[in-house]
Each structure stands twice: as structure tokens, then as C-alpha cells.
Amino acid sequence: MQLYYPALICTLVLLQGCNDKNASNTIYRPDNGSASVLRSNLDASLTEMIQQHGLTGDPAQDRTLPSIETPLAQLGMKLFFSKTLSGDLEVACVTCHHPLLGGGDNLSLSIGVNASDPDVLGHKRLLMGNLTPGVPRNAPTTFNIGLWKQFMFHDGRVEATAAGITTPDVPYPQPDPLAGANLAHAQARFPVTSNHEMRGESFDAGGTTQSCRERLAERLGGYGNPDNLLQPAETQYWLAQFRAAYQQPDAQAQELITEQSIASALAEYERSQVFTHTPWKQYVQGDLTAISDTAKHGALLFFRKRGEGGHECVACHRGDFFTDEQFRNVLMPPVGPGKGNTDPDNQQDYGRWLVTRNPEDKFRFRTPSLLNVAVTGPWGHNGVFTSLEGMVEHMLNPFQSALNYDPAQLQQANIPSQQLQRNLREMLGSNTDMAGQAYQQEDVQYLVAFLNTLTDPCVTSTACLSKWIPPAQQDPQGLQLDARFEP
Ligand code: HEC
Ligand code: HEC
Numbered sequence: 401m402q403l404y405y406p407a408l409i410c411t412l413v414l415l416q417g418c419n420d421k422n423a424s425n426t427i428y429r430p431d432n433g434s435a436s437v438l439r440s441n442l443d444a445s446l447t448e449m450i451q452q453h454g455l456t457g458d459p460a461q462d463r464t465l466p467s468i469e470t471p472l473a474q475l476g477m478k479l480f481f482s483k484t485l486s487g488d489l490e491v492a493c494v495t496c497h498h499p500l501l502g503g504g505d506n507l508s509l510s511i512g513v514n515a516s517d518p519d520v521l522g523h524k525r526l527l528m529g530n531l532t533p534g535v536p537r538n539a540p541t542t543f544n545i546g547l548w549k550q551f552m553f554h555d556g557r558v559e560a561t562a563a564g565i566t567t568p569d570v571p572y573p574q575p576d577p578l579a580g581a582n583l584a585h586a587q588a589r590f591p592v593t594s595n596h597e598m599r600g601e602s603f604d605a606g607g608t609t610q611s612c613r614e615r616l617a618e619r620l621g622g623y624g625n626p627d628n629l630l631q632p633a634e635t636q637y638w639l640a641q642f643r644a645a646y647q648q649p650d651a652q653a654q655e656l657i658t659e660q661s662i663a664s665a666l667a668e669y670e671r672s673q674v675f676t677h678t679p680w681k682q683y684v685q686g687d688l689t690a691i692s693d694t695a696k697h698g699a700l701l702f703f704r705k706r707g708e709g710g711h712e713c714v715a716c717h718r719g720d721f722f723t724d725e726q727f728r729n730v731l732m733p734p735v736g737p738g739k740g741n742t743d744p745d746n747q748q749d750y751g752r753w754l755v756t757r758n759p760e761d762k763f764r765f766r767t768p769s770l771l772n773v774a775v776t777g778p779w780g781h782n783g784v785f786t787s788l789e790g791m792v793e794h795m796l797n798p799f800q801s802a803l804n805y806d807p808a809q810l811q812q813a814n815i816p817s818q819q820l821q822r823n824l825r826e827m828l829g830s831n832t833d834m835a836g837q838a839y840q841q842e843d844v845q846y847l848v849a850f851l852n853t854l855t856d857p858c859v860t861s862t863a864c865l866s867k868w869i870p871p872a873q874q875d876p877q878g879l880q881l882d883a884r885f886e887p
Pocket of ligand 2: 702711712713714715716717727728729730732765766767768769770773776778779780781782791792795796833834847
């Protein structure tokens with residue numbers, strides 16, 4: 401911390417002619433301190449990097465994504481905010497993916513069912529009693545979800561293969577015939593089937609994932625399901641919404657409101673969340689004033705090769721979407737209950753291995769996109785880092801950071817961390833995909849400044865995001881989740 405201030409100040413002073421010899425040993429920094437030379441050197445080096453990596457600034461350019469104004473996305477928004485899709489009418493998709501929380505929930509580990517107040521979202525959301533979190537992972541953002549080409553989830557358990565989309569409902573890597581038209585559709589069929597996220601313990605108890613979805617569709621449509629908790633006015637409301645969105649004014653609920661038509665609408669809403677108009681994009685597209693010199697330094701560190709004065713983050717965070725969609729073990733400190741463990745003391749999350757059972761995939765997780773990363777914390781698949789600085793320090797030297805990890809930074813109660821050291825030893829005995837490297841403290845600030853240029857201004861503006869949030873109390877039974885955020 402003490403180190404980077406002089407460096408930063410010197411960078412600023414550099415513009416007026418300070419010679420930055422003390423703080424600098426990265427090779428691209430110019431000796432000549434005149435403002436125009438500095439600016440053009442930085443821009444020239446960055447332009448070279450941008451060309452070398454084939455960046456256009458626009459990760460959405462080869463995609464056709466819906467507007468939020470389309471009828472289907474509008475229906476999807478109402479469903480996304482509706483507690484009718486959870487077993488006990490308490491949880492909605494938006495519980496863990498709120499636009500005002502960066503498309504996530506601001507928690508390290510998500511809290512779905514059994515919240516002490518179901519409508520409180522954000523860092524004040526608590527589990528009833530002193531329960532340990534049941535959801536083992538951090539909720540990724542739904543922003544820009546339509547830009548993923550191959551994988552959904554931290555472990556990629558929904559995957560677009562040549563044969564079709566595979567999901568946890570079928571043995572890997574077979575295609576799931578019910579996966580739907582795109583990754584977001586395939587994914588949207590799963591949260592409702594998860595006990596900890598939305599289903600609870602009693603809804604369709606003993607049923608399959610598919611029967612759970614079908615019972616929910618029957619509930620929404622007011623058909624089939626004998627113990628419906630919805631009032632007739634509520635099911636009428638949904639029928640009208642589906643008829644309008646699917647433009648089938650005379651269709652009956654039974655044919656129109658199905659688990660597929662629900663997932664399809666949810667996916668259209670999520671896919672409309674395209675937030676890519678970042679200062680970085682403006683810069684890549686030619687506006688050299690769109691980002692600060694500090695951020696430009698950070699960008700160079702991000703793109704440059706290790707042997708050439710950089711940290712080569714781009715080796716994995718590649719392209720305009722800042723991910724190669726591959727799986728890596730980057731030694732994220734193993735806290736939390738872990739996933740899929742029958743032994744509650746294990747608390748390990750084997751990541752991609754849980755899908756492929758390939759020993760090499762142990763502890764590997766999907767490289768996240770870095771677009772809007774400043775608003776999607778806590779960071780990592782288990783939300784272990786509660787500051788972006790801490791997360792970046794980890795990526796600079798995962799080994800050192802993991803060994804020194806302090807669970808006290810977690811801002812959420814009852815996240816198990818007793819097995820941290822034991823589990824870390826197991827991780828270290830497995831493949832790791834990243835070697836640590838020496839770095840200077842100021843590099844962290846440069847990199848964070850660069851990452852901050854990847855934020856679309858819309859995602860920090862309540863007014864801009866209001867298109868993705870329905871007006872309060874739209875449905876007759878009051879089952880829309882109108883979030884309360886407590887300071
Ligand atoms: C209790 C919190 C919770 C609820 C409710 C919830 N999610 Fe999630 N969501 C998560 C978590 C946690 C993950 C990551 C799980 C993993 O990777 O193993 C996730 C993953 C996702 C992803 C994948 C993102 C990516 O980058 O791969 C999408 C899309 C998504 N959820 C959409 C939805 C939709 C649609 C609903 C409602 C049907 C929903 N979620 C309900 C917590 C939640
Ligand atoms: C070897 C591949 C690789 C390299 C190199 C790499 N990363 Fe990552 N990065 C990952 C993976 C994989 C994750 C997710 C790990 C997890 O959650 O378990 C990640 C996570 C992150 C996150 C957290 C994102 C989120 O939404 O939680 C940030 C920020 C990040 N990396 C920045 C960087 C920076 C800055 C560098 C360069 C100093 C870098 N990364 C280098 C693979 C890499």
C-alpha cells in the first residue's frame with residue numbers, strides 16, 4: 401500500500417515532466433518525461449497490443465441479441481422477478497441476479513431459500529438461524545450472458561458441443577434434447593430445480609428435475625397441479641402475459657405456459673442485458689482520451705508478455721469479452737461448503753472435474769469475463785475476495801496469495817473455512833495453471849484502473865437500468881420480488 405502512492409503521484413507528475421526513474425522498471429515506461437511523448441508512447445504501444453490481439457472493442461459485434469423492449473424479453477423480465485417460480489413462493493431469479501447489484505447479489509455465496517427476510521437483497525441478506533450457506537458458489541452476473549459461446553456456470557456444466565447443448569440432466573457429454581435454442585435457455589431450466597436456490601425441500605418432493613419444472617409451469621398456468629398456491633387472478637394474469645408475448649391470443653394455458661416457454665422468455669430477458677459500451681471500447685475504437693494514463697499503464701501490463709514487462713493476463717482473459725472460456729486451476733482459496741460433497745467435512749470444490757471426471761480438471765474453473773468486473777464482486781467462483789485489489793493481487797501471485805489468505809475479509813456469516821489449509825494442500829498437489837510472478841505494488845493499482853475502464857456506465861446508473869426492472873407490484877397476488885436494499 402505505501403508503495404504505490406509515490407508511483408501514482410509520479411505518474412501524474414510525469415505529465416508535467418517528472419522523471420519516473422525510482423518507481424519504474426517496467427520496460428515500456430519512457431525516460432523522456434514530456435507529456436506529448438508519454439501520451440503517444442503509451443498509445444502507440446497499446447495500439448500495437450490491440451492489433452496484435454485482434455481487438456475491436458465490441459464483443460457483441462457477431463451476435464444478434466434481443467432488445468429489452470421485445471415482448472418476449474418483457475415477459476422474461478416479469479418471470480425473472482417472480483417468486484412463483486420457487487417452491488415456497490419466496491425466491492425469484494432476481495434474488496441472486498439483480499441489475500442494481502451488477503447482475504449478481506453482492507454476496508460471496510448466494511442465499512436462496514430460508515432467508516430471514518426474502519425480499520432483502522444484497523450484503524444484508526441473511527440466512528435464517530445460523531445456517532451455513534447451502535449454495536456453494538458465487539452468483540455470476542447475468543450481464544452480457546448472451547456473449548458466452550460455449551459454457552454456462554463456473555464449471556461449464558451447461559456446454560454447447562457440436563452435437564448440441566449438454567446439461568446436468570443427461571450424462572456428459574450427451575446433448576440434452578430439452579436444452580432449448582441457446583445456452584441461456586438451457587441454463588434457465590436449472591435454478592428452479594435446486595433445493596437451496598429456489599425449490600426448497602417440499603415442492604415436488606421426490607420428483608425429478610423435469611417434473612419440478614412441469615409442476616411449476618402447471619402452477620403458473622393454473623392447470624394440472626392440484627395443490628396450487630396461486631389465486632385465479634394470478635394465473636389469469638400470467639395467461640394474459642404469455643398470450644401477449646408469444647402472440648397467441650387464443651391459446652390455452654396448458655399449451656402456452658410450459659417449462660420450455662418459461663425458460664425461453666427468461667433467456668430473452670437475460671440476453672437483452674448487453675452492457676458493453678465501456679470507456680475501453682471507446683478507446684479501442686479510437687478515442688484516445690476515453691481512459692486515463694494510469695489505466696493505459698494497466699492495459700499494457702494486462703496485455704504485455706511476462707518476459708516483456710507485462711503480466712500477460714490476456715493469456716486467459718482473451719479477446720473483446722476478456723475470456724478464453726477455458727478452465728484453469730488458479731488456486732482460489734477453498735472456503736465455503738464446497739460442491740457435491742457427501743462428507744460435510746470435506747468442503748472442497750473440484751470444479752470442472754465434477755463434470756468431466758478427468759483428473760486434470762480438478763479445481764479448474766471457467767475463466768470469467770472481465771466486462772463490468774468492478775460491479776460484480778465479491779470475486780472468484782466462491783466469492784473469496786471482497787476487494788478487486790485483493791483479487792488482482794491473487795492473479796499476480798496465486799500461490800502467495802492463497803497461502804496468506806485471510807477469511808476475515810469475508811463479509812458474510814457462517815462461511816466455513818476450517819478446511820482451508822488442508823484443502824489448499826490438496827489443490828497444490830494437483831495441476832496448477834499459473835505460476836506466481838514478481839510484481840510491484842503499483843502494478844495492482846494500474847491493473848485495477850484498467851479493469852475499471854471495462855464498466856459500462858449504464859450498470860452504475862439506476863436510471864439507465866430501470867428498463868430492466870419492472871415497476872413495483874405488477875401482479876395481482878403480490879409475488880413480484882421488489883427488492884429492499886438495506887444500508
Ligand atoms: C439462490 C441464488 C440464485 C438464484 C435464485 C438463481 N441463481 Fe443463477 N446462479 C447462482 C449461482 C450461485 C450460480 C453459479 C452456479 C455454478 O456455477 O455452479 C448461478 C449461475 C447462473 C447463470 C450462469 C452465469 C454464467 O456466467 O455462466 C445464469 C445465466 C443464471 N444463474 C441465471 C439464473 C436464472 C434465469 C434464475 C432463475 C430461474 C437464477 N439464475 C436463479 C445463484 C442463483
Ligand atoms: C491462467 C489463466 C489466467 C490468467 C493468466 C489470469 N487469469 Fe484471471 N482468472 C482466471 C480464472 C480461471 C479465474 C476464475 C477462478 C475461479 O473463480 O476459481 C480468474 C478470475 C479473475 C478475476 C475475478 C473475476 C470475477 O468475476 O470473479 C479477475 C478480476 C481476474 N481474474 C483478473 C486477472 C488479471 C488482472 C490477471 C493478470 C494479472 C489475470 N486475471 C490473469 C484465469 C486467469
